[in-house]
Amino acid sequence: MNRSIWIGGLVAILGVGGWLWQGGRHAVPPAPEPAAAWTWQLPAGFPRPVVPADNPMTEEGFQLGRRLFYDKRLSGNGTQACASCHIQRLAFTDGRALPVGSTGDVGARSAMSIANVAYYPTLTWANPSQTTLEIQAVVPMFVENLAIELGINDENKAEVLGRFRADADYRQRFAKVFPGQAEPINFENIIRAISTFERGVISGNSRYDQALAGKLSLSEREERGRALFFGDKARCSECHRGYNFSDQTYDVTTRDVPRPFHNTGLYNVDGKGAYPDDNPGLIGVMPQPENMGRFRTVSLRNIALTGPYMHDGSIETLEEVLDFYAAHGRNVTRGPFKGDGRRNPLKDPIIDKIRLDARDKADIIAFLKTLTDEEFVANPRFADPF
Structure with a gap:
């Protein structure tokens, strides 16, 4: 099956059904309440980005997402982070023609910059169904039958979550960003936090x-x-x-x-x-x-x-x-x-x-x-x- 068709189908299902892998079941956790007010510090001429109602911007969420973005524990084998293909000194690209995933698989399309990604109505090179960062993040995290990126799957997803649940600092951060949840460290909240960080990565002072x-x-x-x-x-x-x-x-x-x-x-x-x-x-x-x-x-x-x-x-x-x-x-x-x-x-x-x-x-x-x-x-x- 063509990779673009497969991804489009996956994202369409996610967009309608709203499910993500969480432990051994499918669940839709409640939308978190804001941890603290957020003030955009935008360059001259930059309007406010669009932010999903169920994932508001907070400083705590931004900082949690920043840590997750750089944390290699988020990959199935613990060897690669989001930042492995999005390097700050390269304006959050990777300097390669094609990216290499955590298992050594080579991707089909160049790693895109996340600078000002909040302002794109579609994400990735050629998929209009990937309209939010929350939807797009599912692909590098979970997709296996294309080039593997972070490589989270049914066999290792509990282990990946366990790495973060065993970390006292992460437990405190997740509880503050996503209050009122019995277990806030889950994949949907991980995706929300990373998306919050990425929305805040703004460049406009050249x-x-x-x-x-x-x-x-x-x-x-x-x-x-x-x-x-x-x-x-x-x-x-x-x-x-x-x-x-x-x-x-x-x-x-x-x-x-x-x-x-x-x-x-x-x-x-x-x-x-x-x-x-x-x-x-x-x-x-x-x-x-x-x-x-x-x-x-x-x-x-x-x-x-x-x-x-x-x-x-x-x-x-x-x-x-x-x-x-x-x-x-x-x-x-x-x-x-x-x-x-x-x-x-x-x-x-x-x-x-x-x-x-x-x-x-x-x-x-x-x-x-x-x-x-x-x-x-x-x-x-x-x-x-x-």
Whole structure:
């Protein structure tokens, strides 16, 4: 079965049924009451993110989630944490083309940054059914018949919970964040806490942001790159727009939630627009032919730190990314994925309108590097607490 279809089915079941593994039974624990008031400290121009009513933001929940995010005891074999594939100094990516799970399995898609993840209406590269962090977290934790990530299963789930229940500090933290529950250390609460932490991981203090605020000036080359980025010649901002540099961005002010996906001409393995069978994009969960090769637009914030690029990590550098877009797609000349993506009939027509020369590409890269938030990647609030 196609991995995207399987995940979509799992998430649909979870979204309707609301069950998660908890001990040896299925249960729906009551929604926790807030432990303490939360005040968003947001960058200029950033509206409040959308927060599920049954998982409100609290400082205690954020700090509990932060600990769980970095704790290797959350994997089945105790060797890997969420942070193993989401490293702060790399803007919470992993520096690999494809992630490696706790059992050595290699994933099919590049590990995405969790910076500003609270502002995405869909999570992951090409699955519109994964609309909340709480839903998405089920996949890396529990899914086994795809590439194993954290590898929690029927055989080890009681052991995993036991590790946390035996820890006095965790017992105290869970009781405060989820009061009134006979046993607050369960998988649903673990997921809620991690989701709370991830929602609070906000980046918006790059040199670009400081220039917008009048605190500094960009160089001549960076300014040329900015003009190109937002102009008709490069057309970058048609997909990478708004405060989060993505056309999939929403917040409490959003009325119509945008969920676009795009085919950029990365592959054309059959001459008719096909992508590799094991990674076909949105068509995996929405089988209309036009969804072949469509993936979500990622934010360009901290993009200089998050390579390799594209959904499968198949482009190594920013320079190669700009070459790819300037060429209107990629011509793969050998191997099993041979084909001319420039001639992909399903490609987004915006791609063919891009007009860039060598200087333009260098200027745009200079601008993209101004989107790195140095404070964010060194902020102790988001760092390993252990």
